[in-house]
Amino acid sequence: MPASPGHVVVVGAGVFGAAAALELRRRGWDVTLLDPGPLPHEHASSTDVSKVVRMDYGADAFYHELAEAALEGWDRWNREWPRPLYHQDGFLILSRGPMAPGGFEHESWRVLRERGYRPERVSGSDLGGRFPAWRSGALTDGYFNERAGWAESAEAVARLVELGQAAGVRWRAAAFRSLREVGSSVGGVITTAGEHVEADRVVVCAGAWTPTLLPWLSDRLRATAQPVVYLGVDQVDHFGAPAFPPWAADIAGSGWYGLPALADGRLKVGHHGRGIAVRPDQRPAVSDGHVQALRAFLRETIPSLADAPVVGTRSCLYCDAFDGDFLIDHDPDRPGLVVAGGGSGHGFKFAPLHGVLIADVLEGHPNRWAERFRWRSASAGRSEAARARKA
Numbered sequence: 001m002p003a004s005p006g007h008v009v010v011v012g013a014g015v016f017g018a019a020a021a022l023e024l025r026r027r028g029w030d031v032t033l034l035d036p037g038p039l040p041h042e043h044a045s046s047t048d049v050s051k052v053v054r055m056d057y058g059a060d061a062f063y064h065e066l067a068e069a070a071l072e073g074w075d076r077w078n079r080e081w082p083r084p085l086y087h088q089d090g091f092l093i094l095s096r097g098p099m100a101p102g103g104f105e106h107e108s109w110r111v112l113r114e115r116g117y118r119p120e121r122v123s124g125s126d127l128g129g130r131f132p133a134w135r136s137g138a139l140t141d142g143y144f145n146e147r148a149g150w151a152e153s154a155e156a157v158a159r160l161v162e163l164g165q166a167a168g169v170r171w172r173a174a175a176f177r178s179l180r181e182v183g184s185s186v187g188g189v190i191t192t193a194g195e196h197v198e199a200d201r202v203v204v205c206a207g208a209w210t211p212t213l214l215p216w217l218s219d220r221l222r223a224t225a226q227p228v229v230y231l232g233v234d235q236v237d238h239f240g241a242p243a244f245p246p247w248a249a250d251i252a253g254s255g256w257y258g259l260p261a262l263a264d265g266r267l268k269v270g271h272h273g274r275g276i277a278v279r280p281d282q283r284p285a286v287s288d289g290h291v292q293a294l295r296a297f298l299r300e301t302i303p304s305l306a307d308a309p310v311v312g313t314r315s316c317l318y319c320d321a322f323d324g325d326f327l328i329d330h331d332p333d334r335p336g337l338v339v340a341g342g343g344s345g346h347g348f349k350f351a352p353l354h355g356v357l358i359a360d361v362l363e364g365h366p367n368r369w370a371e372r373f374r375w376r377s378a379s380a381g382r383s384e385a386a387r388a389r390k391a
Helices: 015-026 061-080 104-114 153-167 207-213 288-301 348-363
Strands: 007-011 030-034 051-053 091-095 141-145 149-151 170-172 176-182 185-191 196-198 201-204 221-232 247-249 256-258 266-271 310-321 327-330 337-341
Touching: 007 015, 007 185, 015 030, 015 153, 015 201, 015 337, 015 348, 030 153, 051 061, 051 348, 061 104, 061 348, 091 104, 104 141, 149 348, 153 348, 176 196, 185 201, 201 348, 207 221, 207 310, 207 337, 221 288, 266 288, 266 310, 327 348, 337 348
Parallel strands: 007 030, 007 201, 030 170, 091 247, 201 337
Antiparallel strands: 051 149, 091 141, 176 185, 185 196, 221 266, 221 310, 247 256, 256 266, 327 337
């Protein structure tokens, strides 16, 4: 390993931080990963049983290409790691009405085809025959994209942390209080216990905690909670791929998405919407009203799940950027500080790219994806194409 260019403290050991710490260590940096633990942290958004991995992004070809590159990374990790953590079970995308230009489903279909993919069209009348758990006619139109799937998210983060520690990343089980200022620059961090951790660079990858730890970013980033419900099913094979792949049902309007059942019978149904603004240390419980709304949706679409027992719930914490894009750049007012956040509920799928992207930004190397995630002021902007516009 080449001579170290210096010491970097990475704050936060979610998917952004774990990937960044590993890549920076591979490049020769002395790396301290600051996180109170346990690792993976139980409240981090990336610490969940499963996450959808997709390149279906409406008309936004940038994210389609970014996800395409990430999928190649997941394939590589599957080859390199002791067991595959990405499962290419495909992605079923359904529309309440006929797919029409301008809609998320149609534009995703169009971009896929223009870029050489051949997603399988699924009509409402054929839905139940092709995917038996779904009620035919419940949704009108859609398609199945075989180049997609899901990842065991907590296991993937744990693997990144393990690889980092094996490479020499030091985990410091402590919580961030403030930046350590040296003149006009950032020279490390101060923990809540009052310890000074000196560093040449600081990378804050604190997820939903970022706007709390760095309050000057609160006009650009905010923490939101999104409800997740786990249902218990007896017929795991009936609710597993290929019969029951990851899915999104009129997601830009309804917010509903789901994943196949795990071996222990847990089946996850989430909501990708505006969410509820929260402090990350005060996460709300998933309401009875939300569970009732989910059951009403399932009675209409997947009747055999409508009365399945709830075996768990979770408020998934997002670090929402005002425009839905990540924020990965140097803080122009605080030399020595890099911020990597704004996952906005769709950042995990890009896990194989985060480490290189963050390290390139820190070291000032060109990276084809970095421009979109540059430092920017808050303004009325985009939002991620699959995101429902309601809570």
